[in-house]
Amino acid sequence: MTVTADASPSFSSLDWGRVDLDQVPHIVAPPPGPRSREYHDRCTRYFKGLSGQVKLFPVAFSEGAGCVLTDVDGNRYIDFSSGIYVTTLGHCHPKVSEAIARYASTLMNAHDFTTPIKTRLCEKLAEILPGDLNGFQFYDSGTTAVEAGLRVLRAASGRNEIVSCYYDFHGKTYGAVSLGHIRSQVYGRVRAAGMHMVPRPDAYRPLWTKDDGTIDTDAYLRFYDEYLDRATVGDVAGFCLEPIQGWGGTIMPPEDFFPKLRQFCDERKLLLMMDEVLASWGRTGKWLCSEHWGIVPDVVTIGKGFGNGFPVTAVAVREPHKESFEKISASSSYGGNPMACAAALASTEVIEQDNLLAHALHLGEVALKRMRRMRDEHPIVGDVRAKGCLMGIELVQDKATRRPLEEAGRLVYQKAFARGLAWIPAGHILRMSPPIVMDERTLLKGLDIIDEAIGQTEKELGYAS
Ligand SMILES: Cc1ncc(COP(=O)(O)O)c(C=O)c1O
Incomplete structure (x- = not known):
């Protein structure tokens, strides 16, 4: 054909x-x-x-x-798999392939020096992302973006402990594994210190229901409240979770969960990190999946379809947390290289234009x-x-x-x-x-x-x- x-x-x-x-x-x-x-x-x-x-x-x-x-x-x-949730625009989209090829023959890597293509990508992201999500750093895989996101959570809050959820998946490096629903034999045997897991609402398999049999989101939040008091040492930086659990089996939250979790975090001065490596960049019909519920995370990871097959991922943070990137020494060997930025910008433009x-x-x-x-x-x-x-x-x-x-x-x-x-x-x-x-x-x-x-x-x- x-x-x-x-x-x-x-x-x-x-x-x-x-x-x-x-x-x-x-x-x-x-x-x-x-x-x-x-x-x-x-x-x-x-x-x-x-x-x-x-x-x-x-x-x-x-x-x-x-x-x-x-x-x-x-x-x-x-x-029906887009590689593995990656080639969101189909395989070898001509506009993305051409953009990568242009930089493959002009400038492949300039460490984290400024380049015109990176500048344009940052400006585009600041324009389309919700709220004041306007601080960025780029990486080469989902799991490295998650690691950087966790470091930002800690740098921005000055606290150490992180709360994640049962059946979430966040990658295979040590911090990411420690957030996820791991079987210790498979991934690492010992979860990193200060990492906590709580259940999250799954409407098909609810732990707590109301009298009418529907899921009781408030009961989950009451449990989190008690958990923070009793099971942590009171040094919690924030929550990190997937908007929809991808590997867990496309498990959707009830509509009221994220607005309530956002409020819960605000009231307790906790940060909210959404790992949108799988669910962002058009996969669910929005740039960020969290936009479905009208919330703006403090930190968000973007990956997979971001470069439509080229390994490029991002961490985006809200205005008040931008300086945290300075504190964590955020750069890396491949992060934000011109080919990667070109792939991400081309993918973004294609989604917009079409x-x-x-x-x-x-x-x-x-x-x-x-x-x-x-x-x-x-x-x-x-x-x-x-x-x-x-x-x-x-x-x-x-x-x-x-x-x-x-x-x-x-x-x-x-x-x-x-x-x-x-x-x-x-x-x-x-x-x-x-x-x-x-x-x-x-x-x-x-x-x-x-x-x-x-x-x-x-x-x-x-x-x-
Ligand atoms: C939500 C989420 N976060 C992080 C990762 C890790 O991404 P990568 O495989 O690019 O390291 C994945 C991979 O499936 C994922 O689904």
């Missing part, structure tokens, strides 16, 4: 993302095909530590264009409607969720008990992948993050594939739909 890399002024990302449905998915060798297997065997003799995503379906990819991935056997897939925030929101509504039908029709679909192009389907043994159905998660993932849907497993929660340039028909085609895979899995596991 040919896709032209036409980045002329009339070019629209929605044309770039559009897929010819007769050509995609297109399976010529049942995947993982022979060439995929051969590459995988050769590579994994040396390359170790693979994600579950790869272990469960070891294909080898050779090309990506817009919303389509091609493997080394010539199979074409609809992309009105992609609105398009992502629209896709989320279309997906939710379709997934609700799946929930009504399938005995194992317990809950469905979407905000923009961040989506999840929770598989359960029984809708009344809501007990997770792990086995089904693996089977549905593999069956849909074999039919041409490249996506992300997560135990019993199916996670989807299609590029926000996708068209509605391709999105629905991808969801049809998932629907069929759920039906087959139900039959195999003895659930009647």
Whole structure:
């Protein structure tokens, strides 16, 4: 399939993302095909530590264009993962690729000296981010941005302890691991000192409910109040949490949670850091996911889709905390290099010019409607969720008990992948993050594939739909 890399002024990302449905998915060798297997065997003799995503379906990819991935056997897939929540504008978006190439041939690295492209990126961020989020530093991965964000929290508050939430994920360096829902054997064995975890409201699996059975957000905040008094040494800098839990399974907060948490932090003079590495830059139809609830965090991390595939991340802080960057010696080897800034600026301009925030929101509504039908029709679909192009389907043994159905998660993932849907497993929660340039028909085609895979899995596991 040919896709032209036409980045002329009339070019629209929605044309770039559009897929010819007769050509995609297109399976010529049942995947993982022979060439995929051969590459995988050769590579994994040396390359170790693979994600579950790869272990469960070891294909080898050779090309990506817009919303389509091609493997080394010539199979074409609809992309429902954007790499891993990264290529939000589709693979190899011409405007982003051109911007990177320009700086790859003119200036690759100038440490943290000022460059025109970094200046323009900072000005753009200050213009589009909410409130007084106008102090920036750039990094090369989500986890390094999170580490810097934590250092800012401590420098700005003069305090040390941090509170994070069950089932959050923040990265794999030591501070980030200590914030996350870690299994110590997997990541580090010992959580860093001064790191605390509390539950956060999950409307599908609430810990505390009101008389009418709905989730009681206030009960969580009352618990935080007591926790701060009894379980910390009274040296808490602030909270750090994801707006929507990505790795945890696209778990959405109740609408009143973040406004109440913002107020809670303000009243207790605590800082609020939102880790938006996964959920920002159009993924949920806003620049920052926290904008859905009208709050402005004190510190926010931005990553993944920020450079649409080029490794570039950011920490943004509110006006009063800008000087904290001075205190933490914020610079790094790759942070803010010209290629990275060009990728981030080009991605930002594309989202703006092609009105992609609105398009992502629209896709989320279309997906939710379709997934609700799946929930009504399938005995194992317990809950469905979407905000923009961040989506999840929770598989359960029984809708009344809501007990997770792990086995089904693996089977549905593999069956849909074999039919041409490249996506992300997560135990019993199916996670989807299609590029926000996708068209509605391709999105629905991808969801049809998932629907069929759920039906087959139900039959195999003895659930009647
Ligand atoms: C919310 C969140 N924070 C931080 C990270 C770490 O990002 P990276 O893998 O780029 O280090 C991730 C990665 O998935 C994430 O989802």
